[in-house]
Amino acid sequence: MPDAASIQPAKGKLGIMTVGMGAVCTTLIAGVEAIRKGLAKPIGSLTQMGTIRLGKRTDANSPLMRDFLPLAKLDDLVFTGWDIFGGNLYDAAKTAQVLDNETLEKIRSYLESIEPMPAAFDQNYVKRLTGTRIKSGKNKRDLADQIRKDIQAFKKTTDRQVVIWTGSTEIFLEPTAVHQSLAAFEKGMDNDDPGIAPSQLYAWAALTEGIPFINGAPNLTVDIPAMYELSRKMNAPICGRDFKTGQTLIKSVLAPAFKARMLGVAGWYSTNILGNRDGEVLDDPESFKTKEESKLGLLDLILQPDLYPDLYKNIFHKVRINYYPPRGDNKEGWDNIDIFGWLGYPMQLKVDFLCRDSILAAPLALDLCLFMDLAARTPSLKGLGIQEWLSFYFKAPDSAPGVYPEHDLFIQSMKMKNTLRHIMGEDLITHLGLDYYGG
Ligand SMILES: NC(=O)c1ccc[n+]([C@@H]2O[C@H](COP(=O)([O-])OP(=O)(O)OC[C@H]3O[C@@H](n4cnc5c(N)ncnc54)[C@H](O)[C@@H]3O)[C@@H](O)[C@H]2O)c1
Numbered sequence: 060m061p062d063a064a065s066i067q068p069a070k071g072k073l074g075i076m077t078v079g080m081g082a083v084c085t086t087l088i089a090g091v092e093a094i095r096k097g098l099a100k101p102i103g104s105l106t107q108m109g110t111i112r113l114g115k116r117t118d119a120n121s122p123l124m125r126d127f128l129p130l131a132k133l134d135d136l137v138f139t140g141w142d143i144f145g146g147n148l149y150d151a152a153k154t155a156q157v158l159d160n161e162t163l164e165k166i167r168s169y170l171e172s173i174e175p176m177p178a179a180f181d182q183n184y185v186k187r188l189t190g191t192r193i194k195s196g197k198n199k200r201d202l203a204d205q206i207r208k209d210i211q212a213f214k215k216t217t218d219r220q221v222v223i224w225t226g227s228t229e230i231f232l233e234p235t236a237v238h239q240s241l242a243a244f245e246k247g248m249d250n251d252d253p254g255i256a257p258s259q260l261y262a263w264a265a266l267t268e269g270i271p272f273i274n275g276a277p278n279l280t281v282d283i284p285a286m287y288e289l290s291r292k293m294n295a296p297i298c299g300r301d302f303k304t305g306q307t308l309i310k311s312v313l314a315p316a317f318k319a320r321m322l323g324v325a326g327w328y329s330t331n332i333l334g335n336r337d338g339e340v341l342d343d344p345e346s347f348k349t350k351e352e353s354k355l356g357l358l359d360l361i362l363q364p365d366l367y368p369d370l371y372k373n374i375f376h377k378v379r380i381n382y383y384p385p386r387g388d389n390k391e392g393w394d395n396i397d398i399f400g401w402l403g404y405p406m407q408l409k410v411d412f413l414c415r416d417s418i419l420a421a422p423l424a425l426d427l428c429l430f431m432d433l434a435a436r437t438p439s440l441k442g443l444g445i446q447e448w449l450s451f452y453f454k455a456p457d458s459a460p461g462v463y464p465e466h467d468l469f470i471q472s473m474k475m476k477n478t479l480r481h482i483m484g485e486d487l488i489t490h491l492g493l494d495y496y497g498g
Pocket residue numbers: 078079080081082083084141142143144155178179180181185188224225226227228229257258275276277301302303304305335336337340415416417419420
């Protein structure tokens with residue numbers, strides 16, 4: 060049953076709470092304000108610039124997504140958040156050095172009006188940072204309850220809310236017994252279980268308040284049975300982790316192309332230089348391990364070596380990230396790909412992506428906030444827990460237990476658009492096209 064008529068309208072203010080107000084967050088918020096003021100265009104954002112084809116090709120009907128879907132309007136977005144450092148968002152944006160002074164001066168007073176709330180933080184989980192504005196409490200449950208109170212206060216001034224983690228990458232954690240059920244997790248918060256990271260306290264607080272939670276970092280935050288349970292129980296959507304912005308975006312385009320043409324891959328060496336605070340945090344081996352796992356997963360899942368052992372059985376896949384301060388937020392990502400073709404003859408492909416990390420990430424963060432708010436208002440989506448249709452945005456997409464996650468960008472894009480057509484009661488597009496030829 061399509062939802063179109065039963066989706067709650069996007070009336071009133073959508074409150075966006077960001078955990079971590081650094082480079083990505085300030086680029087998102089400053090960008091939204093610059094766009095609202097008509098100073099710039101929302102380039103990179105599907106919800107703002109993307110269209111969706113409806114009906115047959117001959118219908119020539121491709122409305123803007125934001126006209127077709129009941130999404131929150133940019134004018135209705137209100138921002139707040141938490142960080143371990145003080146200072147307003149103008150200062151934070153200056154520190155991040157992503158946007159130029161000219162842009163920042165035009166929206167200065169708006170950015171100065173937003174100050175982060177004190178954070179739930181523990182240096183054991185982000186070794187390279189020492190916080191200055193941190194909540195204190197008798198145990199992890201107490202900290203999570205304080206976050207809930209912050210959310211409850213924000214509920215009084217906004218109509219709907221989403222929480223998005225744009226905080227630092229935490230150390231690598233494997234799921235343990237404390238993550239296996241909601242009851243075990245809540246007991247673990249009482250007992251200060253070391254398996255519970257600060258990001259999970261925010262996720263628990265958001266989901267308990269019935270609010271969607273988005274994870275822009277590779278942390279094991281909601282990808283555990285306890286959070287799946289809580290998300291479904293509270294009708295509060297969750298999705299994958301780690302924004303798919305630069306190198307992994309390109310990987311998820313190239314790898315499906317090789318597979319579609321049955322070209323073999325012998326090796327894929329990826330390296331990056333990055334000089335922002337994220338790069339500094341990732342210089343710690345334990346945080347890097349979290350990122351590495353998130354970046355490594357996709358090749359096997361796209362190339363399916365079990366199905367194609369002659370082509371992909373022994374790929375040597377390596378990912379490096381090197382902290383190099385002179386580049387700031389302007390990351391350079393190199394890929395060397397050794398492929399082979401007809402009769403096994405070798406070839407090479409080199410990619411050098413001189414990108415801007417937060418410029419790529421901000422529109423993804425915006426789209427995810429708007430789509431997760433839509434999911435929370437859509438009867439057939441909100442009770443699902445994991446929103447697999449948003450895999451498009453993540454390096455590590457989430458999927459139902461027992462189903463492998465889909466990494467191929469084009470399958471992800473088709474799935475997302477068909478999900479949107481489905482909830483709006485439109486025909487799905489299969490690309491069969493026989494009827495154009497009288498078939
Ligand atoms: N920029 C990209 O292209 C991109 C892509 C994918 C993922 N990411 C991830 O997004 C995250 C943010 O990236 P960034 O470039 O904005 O980093 P950043 O270092 O500029 O900002 C992160 C902020 O989070 C804060 N923080 C850390 N722990 C916190 C906590 N417990 N509570 C509240 N605040 C906390 C830090 O003080 C910092 O200000 C990183 O994990 C990064 O790996 C970024």
